[in-house]
Amino acid sequence: MDSLLKLLSENSSFTNAxxxxxxxxxxxxxxxxxxxxxxxxxxxxxxxLVNWEKVKGADVTALIxxxxxxxxxxxxxxxxxxxxxxxxxxxxxxxxxAYDFAVFVKGKTIQDIASFVSRRLSxxxxxxxxxxxxxxxxxxDGGVNIxxxxxxxxxRSMVL
Amino acid sequence: xxxxxQMLNKKIVDIKPSGIRKFFDIANEMDNVIxxxxxxxxxxxxxxxxxxxxxxxxxxxxxxxxxxGFTKLxxxxxxxxxxxxxxxxxxxxxxxVTVGGSEAIDAALRCLAGPGDEVLIPQPxxxxxxxxxIMTGATPVIIETKMEDEFRLxxxxxxxxITDKTKILILPFPNNPTGAIMEREQLEEIAKVxxxxxxxxxxxxxxxxxxxxxxNHVSFASIDNMKERTIVVNGFSKxxxxxxxxxGYALGPKPIIDQxxxxxxxxxxxxxxxxxxAAIEALRNGDADIEEMRSQYEMRRRLVVGSFxxxxxxxxxxxxxxxxxxxxxxxxxxxxxxxxxxLNSKRIAVVPGNAFGESGEGYxxxxxxxxxxxxxxALGRIEEFLKxxxxxxxxxx
Numbered sequence: 001m002d003s004l005l006k007l008l009s010e011n012s013s014f015t016n017a018x019x020x021x022x023x024x025x026x027x028x029x030x031x032x033x034x035x036x037x038x039x040x041x042x043x044x045x046x047x048x049l050v051n052w053e054k055v056k057g058a059d060v061t062a063l064i065x066x067x068x069x070x071x072x073x074x075x076x077x078x079x080x081x082x083x084x085x086x087x088x089x090x091x092x093x094x095x096x097x098a099y100d101f102a103v104f105v106k107g108k109t110i111q112d113i114a115s116f117v118s119r120r121l122s123x124x125x126x127x128x129x130x131x132x133x134x135x136x137x138x139x140x141d142g143g144v145n146i147x148x149x150x151x152x153x154x155x156r157s158m159v160l
Numbered sequence: 161x162x163x164x165x166q167m168l169n170k171k172i173v174d175i176k177p178s179g180i181r182k183f184f185d186i187a188n189e190m191d192n193v194i195x196x197x198x199x200x201x202x203x204x205x206x207x208x209x210x211x212x213x214x215x216x217x218x219x220x221x222x223x224x225x226x227x228x229g230f231t232k233l234x235x236x237x238x239x240x241x242x243x244x245x246x247x248x249x250x251x252x253x254x255x256x257v258t259v260g261g262s263e264a265i266d267a268a269l270r271c272l273a274g275p276g277d278e279v280l281i282p283q284p285x286x287x288x289x290x291x292x293x294i295m296t297g298a299t300p301v302i303i304e305t306k307m308e309d310e311f312r313l314x315x316x317x318x319x320x321x322i323t324d325k326t327k328i329l330i331l332p333f334p335n336n337p338t339g340a341i342m343e344r345e346q347l348e349e350i351a352k353v354x355x356x357x358x359x360x361x362x363x364x365x366x367x368x369x370x371x372x373x374x375x376n377h378v379s380f381a382s383i384d385n386m387k388e389r390t391i392v393v394n395g396f397s398k399x400x401x402x403x404x405x406x407x408g409y410a411l412g413p414k415p416i417i418d419q420x421x422x423x424x425x426x427x428x429x430x431x432x433x434x435x436x437x438a439a440i441e442a443l444r445n446g447d448a449d450i451e452e453m454r455s456q457y458e459m460r461r462r463l464v465v466g467s468f469x470x471x472x473x474x475x476x477x478x479x480x481x482x483x484x485x486x487x488x489x490x491x492x493x494x495x496x497x498x499x500x501x502x503l504n505s506k507r508i509a510v511v512p513g514n515a516f517g518e519s520g521e522g523y524x525x526x527x528x529x530x531x532x533x534x535x536x537x538a539l540g541r542i543e544e545f546l547k548x549x550x551x552x553x554x555x556x557x
Contacts, residue, residue, distance in 0.1 A: 003459075011533050018536055021466030022459040156198045158184035160287055 004033055005042070012046040051146060053138055059106040061090070061135040062113045064121065065099040067128040076100060079126045088116050099131070110134065175291045179515030183499060187509040194538045195509040196526045199336060201401035201482075203456075205438070206449040209400060212441035213434045225433050227425045229257025229409070233436050236443035237409055241394075245368070245379040247387060253414040256421050257431045261366040261395040261408035263424070266292050268362045268391045268410060269328070271419045273298035277327040282313045283517025284485070285332040286364070290517075301326070304519035307487060310476050311340035315349045322357050329359050331380055334367035337516045337525035338485040339478020341371055344378045351383045361390045366408070367481040369399035369450050372458045375479050381411065388413050391420075396435075398481075399450050400442045405435035457482050460528040460535055467539040471546050482529045485513065489522040491549050499524060505548070506541040 003023055007014060016034070020027040037043040052058040068079045076094055083092055083103060091104040103121070107113040117132055138146050165173065180197070187193050204210075228234060234251035242248045249255055258264040265288060273279050275297035281289045282303045293300040301321050305311045318329065331350070333342045342350070354361055363380040371377045381387045395408025410420055424430075442449075464484050468475045475486035488498045495512035502508050510527075513520030528535060 007459075007532070014532070014536065017470075018463060018467075018532075022463045022532065024462055154195065154198070154202075156200055156202070158181060158188075158198065160178050160180055160199070 004030065005037065008034075008043065008046075049142070049144060053146065057108075059108065060110055060113060062105050062107075062117075063133045063135065064101075064103040064105055064117060065131040065133070066101040066103055066121070067099045067130075068101065068126045069128055070100075071126065079124065082124055083121070086116070086120065088113075171295055171297075175294060178287050180287065180511050183496075183511055183515065184509070186500075187503055190503070190507065193503070193507045193509050194534065194541065196528070196530065196535075196538050197509045197511050198527055198529060199483075200403040200529065201398060201453065202529045202531065203401040203453050205400060205402050205405070206442070206446060208445060209402070209438045209442045209449075213405075213438035216434055216437035221433060221437065223433065225257075225430045225436055227430055228255065228421055229431055230436050230440070233257055233440050233443075236440055237411075240443045241379075241392075241411065245377065245382055247379055247381045247392075247411075249411045250414075254411060254417050256410045256417050256424060257436065258395075258408045258410055258424060259428055259431050260397060260406045261364065261393045262288060263428065263431075264391075264393040264395070264408050264410035264420075265289070265362065265364060267420045267423050267427075268393065268412075268416075269293055269298075270296050271416060271423060272328055272360055272362075272391075276325060278323060278325040279328045279330065280318060280321055280326060280359075281330050282317075282332060284311070284335075284337055284513060284520035284523070285330075285516060286336045287516060289330050289332070298327075299325075302517060302519075304517070305338070305340070306519075307476055307523075311335060311338035311485070312342055312346055313350065314346075315353050318350065318353050322353075326357060326359060329354060329361045331361055331363040333363075333365070334371055334377065334480025336367065336481050337483050337511070337513065337520065337523075338476075339481050339483045341375060341377070341480040342380075343375065344383070347378055347380055347383050347386075351380075351386050354389055355385060359389065361386065362393060363390050364393045366393065366395055367398050368394060370454060370457060370482060371480045372454075372461055373477070373479050377480070391416060396439050396442060400439075400446055401453065402435070402438070402442065405432065405438060407431055407435040407439050457528065460530070460532060463532060463535055464526060464528045464539065467543070471543050473546065482527060484526045484528060485520075485523050486526065487523055491546070492553065493549075495521055495524055501549075502542065502545050506545045508538055508541050508545070 007019060016027050016030045020030045070076050071078045080092060083089055088105050088107055089103055090106045093102045095102050105113055105116060107116060117130055122130055140146060184197060234255040237255050238249050238251040269292050273293060273296040277298040278301045279293045279298050280303055281300050282305050290300045303317045303321055305313055361380055365379060368377040379392060381390045381392050391410055391412040393410055396402040465475060465477055468486050473486045475484060478484055491498060495514045499510055499512045511525040513523030513525060
């Protein structure tokens with residue numbers, strides 16, 4: 001993978017000067033490269049990595065397995081387009097296997113999610129069935145070990 | 161009442177405790193210290209290597225191994241060394257598996273040096289050579305390497321210190337704490353002196369896999385006629401991030417390895433069994449891990465060296481190990497003052513250069529065996545510290 005993208009995906013707060021040093025490239029080259037990635041839509045934005053477990057009143061997350069009957073012409077895309085419209089839907093994937101869509105949904109409370117599923121999701125044309133799983137604890141998220149960001153303690157000791 | 165001072169060997173009592181330790185103990189008492197002082201990889205041992213250790217335990221392989229180490233492991237070490245450094249050793253007679261590189265250094269010194277002998281030790285260097293030499297009854301003779309020479313060892317410096325008692329030369333490259341490496345042409349020059357004065361060489365190549373800027377490590381044993389005069393010390397700690405497994409090895413001529421094995425047999429028996437199983441896996445399938453970690457270190461090295469450069473801290477470009485050794489003489493502070501003040505005012509721990517020998521005075525050792533994020537934060541604080549020092553100097557003038 002491109003080393004610049006890899007570094008930015010790990011920590012987007014590195015300055016261009018730092019990135020230039022790490023990669024052994026001139027600073028203006030780094031700036032141009034990043035601008036290029038942004039223009040091409042390869043870099044879509046920069047966000048903070050939040051450990052929601054630690055935030056009081058944070059959202060409840062559920063994974064909903066959705067089975068649908070695909071449309072004749074548009075296949076799964078049409079239902080997907082419909083699902084994507086909801087603000088409650090955090091991520092959406094088409095899956096191979098026992099069900100069709102994996103829908104990650106966020107809500108303030110379990111009741112919010114329950115009502116979203118029963119009133120809005122299940123009623124979409126083409127949805128055959130849903131199975132809702134509430135998330136209890138996050139161990140690793142987006143490649144980040146939550147325990148590690150929680151306790152960044154260096155376990156090494158000085159021996160000599 | 162027992163007078164323990166009377167009971168103890170005076171040689172060990174007289175040896176000073178390590179200066180790295182002393183400073184670390186102070187730093188350890190404080191809260192929120194960002195350390196740049198640890199001298200071991202921050203990476204964990206690659207998973208497939210750990211798994212090989214686990215499997216051996218599951219299979220109940222918990223006995224001693226042969227004194228010299230498993231035959232399979234010695235064969236893999238021999239293959240590896242030929243593959244990476246183009247020197248071939250007979251696994252049966254020229255390889256000894258030890259408890260870390262440290263045991264190999266100790267054993268090599270004890271098998272070669274004794275009262276009346278002189279051992280040449282370049283400094284700044286790792287802190288163990290001098291005390292271990294003293295314990296053999298031999299006399300350590302220090303050679304001070306200089307920043308002007310990029311902390312490389314020169315022929316002139318060796319010639320200056322040679323007497324008719326000189327027997328051993330220690331070659332600690334890639335170097336801890338300076339990050340200096342020796343290239344082939346320079347080693348060839350050293351080899352001439354070694355041959356001329358009939359010396360033996362203990363070449364501590366533990367950082368052999370950590371060289372940068374397109375420079376590959378050259379083993380001293382690969383220089384013409386030097387294999388028969390060299391004990392190569394190497395191990396798994398730095399290259400495979402396996403420090404805690406305690407596994408290293410010595411390579412050398414049969415008559416010497418025979419004696420090392422005798423010492424090892426009586427003092428140690430055999431190196432840890434689980435670690436040996438893991439090491440076989442590391443040598444067979446670990447080349448890609450070495451490369452991955454090396455490329456991470458390379459980025460960190462560039463960041464640290466580049467940042468010091470921007471801060472105006474004089475610093476030669478280290479091409480090995482994972483240390484940077486900037487000169488702090490421009491601040492007007494001694495190494496210890498610099499480190500103490502940096503620790504007190506910015507909570508950053510680095511090691512004073514004089515912990516690695518008198519010639520390290522005026523320098524500090526900065527380890528970059530830390531994540532890029534950690535380094536970036538620490539460097540920011542060092543920059544602030546240097547700015548404040550400059551202000552202070554201005555006001556005093």
